[in-house]
Amino acid sequence: MLFNVAGATSSPKQSGSNRFYKFVYDVRFPCAVRCAASMGANRLERAAISGDVTALWRDDLRGHWSQPSGPVAGMTAGGAALCLQQMGRDQWIRAVLHVRHLPAVDGSMRHLMTGAEPLVAQLSEHLQTGTGDWAARVGGYLLDVELPTAATAAARCTITTPGAGHELSEPVDSWIMAAALTTQNRGAV
């Protein structure tokens, strides 16, 4: 599997080379709220949902994705992530990084990552060496992440971080969705 991610132009607000359009977070999950808070409102526009993505997709992302557009990141329930991924497919948008954050019985968190190799590698490093709890580290990663500009191999990786698992009753997903370079010049669909 290869990934070929578009949208890699610098943003004055973000230190990395990405230009995220928005960070979507589900307010039902404290970790998602912490992740959003860790990024600061002035650095990345945030969109809060409470489970349902209908309005977000219908009134915002559908229009955004119908033209060449920057990537979108999020921390949501798995259902919302899957739904947006499927809706994105209608405009050839794909998940270039997907992380399932799974609470373990001992209170630790497992992070099952799938995606473009450099994205997985960067997130692994952030989760292992970043500051704050794991959710804040994901936030820091999103501010710093360098989205690849050329095709890269896919990777899978699992990282375990201590603590904070007890606050979650179900897994939460982090994700980055973006168009491929090969589709960037296509007209609106």
Added chain:
Amino acid sequence: VRVAPGLNDAEMRAALEDLARAVGSEWVFTSDEDLDLYRDAYSPLMGQPDERVASAAVAPDTVEQVQQIVRIANRRRLPLYAISTGKNLGYGGSAPVFSGSVIVDLKRMNRVLEVDERNACALVEPGVSYFDLYDYIRKRKLKVWIDVPDPGWGSLIGNALDRGAGYTMTNYRNHFDSHCGLEVVLANGEVLRTGMGAMPGAKTWQQYKPGFGPWVDGIFSQSNFGIVTKMGFWLMAEPEAYMRGVVQVPRYQDLAALVDTLTLVENQRVCTGMMDLFSPLLSVPGSAEYPSWLENGPPKVEPERAALLSAADIGYSPALEQYALRNAIPYWASNMTFYGSPRVVQAQWETAQEIFKRVIPGVRFSAGELIRLPLTEQQKERAHLPEFGIPSLSIFSIGARSRLNPEPTHGHMWFSPIIPRSGAAILEANRAFTTAARELNLPLAGYFNLPYFFWERSLIYIVGFAVVDDPVVNRKNMESFKKLIRIAADHGWGEYRTAPVYQDAVMDTYSFNDHVLRRFHETLKDAVDPNGILSAGRYGIWPRHLRGAKH
């Protein structure tokens, strides 16, 4: 470049070049990252060597391009698999049935060609989604509704061709039945129009369904005899009001009379909307409450009731029934919905109550608010939107793990046989499938399973099979699923729709007179698609050169 079955590398490259000339190279997809978009997200074979995947994809924008693609495929013997938007998840996604086929992705053909408010009908292309048509109607302030599935994320044509269902008035919920007129690109590249559309300059293509002579529309649903490029639909005239009424019955044995009377008031058109069954005693939810029940599980009950439920035999024991009567907890209940002018709705609800009172002693009723339409924004927040013809994605609020499903899943497959509209059939189905589930060590979602009333005169008994990350568990579940297909068939119940991995097994059960139906399908297939290029294997119809092979 992946190579389609039956071709070598050079032939595949030549075919792709032909396709690029037909649609433009930017609309031919061959990279892994592009083709990943066509994997079935709910496939139980995800990541396995036998996962069904595409070798390439091509996205035409016009009927003429579809014709060219089909002609190229015939010349190059290139297997194709057509999708509208590929949102048939739970019954198959955008992945081909015959692995290695080239996806013909029709989502760029997304034009709403006509909405006739006066006659309440529309003509659309395959890429038009429920959201697209809903927006089109709203922007023009047209007084018509669409009937949407839940979730309402897919294509009208795709859902109708797979025989999907919705939630509004009786005669619109069967999405294939509510279509009127097709345009189909045949395997030889010719364009066929059905019904009145067969007449040049026809004025009633979306108004009169059959046209003249044999009515062939049905052979293009759940099949592979052509690629549908336009489809007409009858829409619902916007009603003035909506109301939901609840019927509750006290005893276990009342189920038969409840179902029979629901059928009567539906057949008499006293009840014009969707109806369902639920059980307050057994904590079985109604259709509108099902997503919340999936997420949160059954409500907690007090210990005596919990013990009685656990000890009951498939939802019944005399002690449980006595408990229900003592505590005035209905054994069974139904939500009925009504659409029309306020006076008509009120009269229908009163008439329905009179009919139930004549038949079932102890029946009780509760009426919901009579809602004047259209809904306010505030009302939309609380409503089950599909009942109002409004597409929604809210069902995806459910997480990957729930009380009923403690292991994280990445999808599900629906086992959904059609059973008779009777209380006896519901009890028989519960006994048959509960017994089978215990033998197969399948988890049971509750104390009882109540079927859905999507369509008239029959019921759909739906069971969800989780798709998990463990391929061994998925393989085991697939075998169990196939056993349930056989058990259902032994009772005379057949699946109405199923995922690609089960389509051959289901078709095998429609075996009357030595599989004459399948043989007839194959005769048609050989006649209209002699090279077998279109969607091989879809719904168990294989072209001659692939027949008999294991896929």
